[in-house]
Amino acid sequence: MAVSSSQGHLPNYWKSTVMNAVSKRASVAALDPGPDSTAKAEELISYEPATGEELWRDKVSDVDDIVKRARRAWPAWAAQSLANRMELVRRFANEVRKEAEKLASTIARETGKPMWEANAEVENVIAKVEFSIRAFAERTAQRKLDNAMSGKMAVRHKPHGVMAVLGPSNMPAHLPNAHIIPALIAGNAVVFKPSEKAPATGELLMRCFNHAGVSAAVVQMVVGGPETGQALVAHEGVDGVLFTGSANTGIAINRKLATRPDKIAALEMGGNNPMVVWDTPKVNDAATLIVQSAFTSAGQRCTAARRLIVKASMYDDVVGEVKQIADRIIVGGPYDEPAPFMGPVIDNFAADGLTESFVYLLSHGGKAIKHLVRQDEDLPFLSPSIIDTTGIKDRPDVELFGPILQVIKVDDFDEAIAEANNTRFGLAASLIGGTPQEYNRFWANIRAGIVNWNRPTIGPSHAAPVGDIGLSGNHRPYGYYSADYCAYPVTSGEMDQPRAVIGVGLS
Ligand code: NAD
Numbered sequence: 001m002a003v004s005s006s007q008g009h010l011p012n013y014w015k016s017t018v019m020n021a022v023s024k025r026a027s028v029a030a031l032d033p034g035p036d037s038t039a040k041a042e043e044l045i046s047y048e049p050a051t052g053e054e055l056w057r058d059k060v061s062d063v064d065d066i067v068k069r070a071r072r073a074w075p076a077w078a079a080q081s082l083a084n085r086m087e088l089v090r091r092f093a094n095e096v097r098k099e100a101e102k103l104a105s106t107i108a109r110e111t112g113k114p115m116w117e118a119n120a121e122v123e124n125v126i127a128k129v130e131f132s133i134r135a136f137a138e139r140t141a142q143r144k145l146d147n148a149m150s151g152k153m154a155v156r157h158k159p160h161g162v163m164a165v166l167g168p169s170n171m172p173a174h175l176p177n178a179h180i181i182p183a184l185i186a187g188n189a190v191v192f193k194p195s196e197k198a199p200a201t202g203e204l205l206m207r208c209f210n211h212a213g214v215s216a217a218v219v220q221m222v223v224g225g226p227e228t229g230q231a232l233v234a235h236e237g238v239d240g241v242l243f244t245g246s247a248n249t250g251i252a253i254n255r256k257l258a259t260r261p262d263k264i265a266a267l268e269m270g271g272n273n274p275m276v277v278w279d280t281p282k283v284n285d286a287a288t289l290i291v292q293s294a295f296t297s298a299g300q301r302c303t304a305a306r307r308l309i310v311k312a313s314m315y316d317d318v319v320g321e322v323k324q325i326a327d328r329i330i331v332g333g334p335y336d337e338p339a340p341f342m343g344p345v346i347d348n349f350a351a352d353g354l355t356e357s358f359v360y361l362l363s364h365g366g367k368a369i370k371h372l373v374r375q376d377e378d379l380p381f382l383s384p385s386i387i388d389t390t391g392i393k394d395r396p397d398v399e400l401f402g403p404i405l406q407v408i409k410v411d412d413f414d415e416a417i418a419e420a421n422n423t424r425f426g427l428a429a430s431l432i433g434g435t436p437q438e439y440n441r442f443w444a445n446i447r448a449g450i451v452n453w454n455r456p457t458i459g460p461s462h463a464a465p466v467g468d469i470g471l472s473g474n475h476r477p478y479g480y481y482s483a484d485y486c487a488y489p490v491t492s493g494e495m496d497q498p499r500a501v502i503g504v505g506l507s
Pocket of ligand 1: 166228229233244248301427
């Protein structure tokens, strides 16, 4: 589903934010640092999307100083007992509980998401601690194998050293924390660069670690934008890069590390996720799951449903019901009453890009079922939108990170599976309705790390691995498997005394 040159002008937004493939058309400027990113900004300012007001500002950090400090602190942290490190992250969870209100309101103000959703994000930050402790014990457990005459064989794990954690804007506390906690438990020092759009949230998270007793050198934050991220990735003192963000940035990082196989990289990237609707009498439930999947967080979830693939005979009922529910969605600021279902997108740049993308789809054969509406040109509030793109040849395979749901009508199940797989991404997919046999076929044939049945595409549990294949990741699932990339296994043959004989070949 490559974007062909016959499609004419492509929205700039795709090149800079959503990414237009690794195809030759991909803007090199978007993948390379480019002129903007070499110009060093002195200060970073974070604005509230819902009001446009300034929320936070600070000086851009000196990456070199911070990484050196982390390197000095790391050996002592790695030498602490695992029990100690676990105790400290549990104390961190308690600090987050104490600061829950403040953290939630900072997340809500900085991202624009409703308070109920910011509260849920804080709960996820807390829950991640126990999941990670359990996962570390299970995934990296010490093992001893008896090896008869050769003594014992032991398998133990060691931390990598200093890990750079690069966070996204959409879940600025939970998602970086999902790397930070397992990295710390494993004995790594962490240098965390929050999204330039959510540094205030990052700062609060750091404060919770420090109040819990994790030294301010073991987990530190760097303030800055993409150029600071680049400096961190390239720094000699960084042993690994744990990234959550767009495919565009993930690919840039992957390229940067192409000659550095010694640095571990876990890249959790975007998606163009399909949801297939097959036979079901429960049309309202199906439509509710679709709306939740497509429009929660104003569509700013990596796992959000972007493409609704519907059996022709179900089309009118399902799409009609989805529209009816979407028409009732309240869009508003974090503190509005009644509580909104969704807030704004992250900034005006994103809102402009999504609007441009919707217009692009319309002008290339898409049929609007529900238009994308922006009430105020100066603020990034968008309405949920639905567009039938069945008629678009060469449908662009880009992640539209906002409240745009594309609908594609199909006649048979094979076509539905082919359409669902018609993407280079591979994050999440859901089948709604269908028989157990159809679900088996769906599960067996869909290329994605999350394949659900009668469940939304969003909201993966960290009690399980969150896998992402294709352009959605580099085969380092996070969630329950984060422990795997935070420590490396060391195999040791061991005997308490030297004992050896040479049986042949000696005179
Ligand atoms: P982004 O790629 O713009 O930024 C992510 C981080 O990378 C930021 O801290 C940014 O400063 C940094 N960065 C940017 N350019 C860099 C470079 N060249 N080198 C090093 N660092 C650089 O992403 P975003 O817009 O903040 O977040 C939204 C994206 O994240 C969406 O694509 C979404 O699908 C994805 N996401 C993925 C997951 C997942 O689990 N797979 C989860 C949440 C979000």
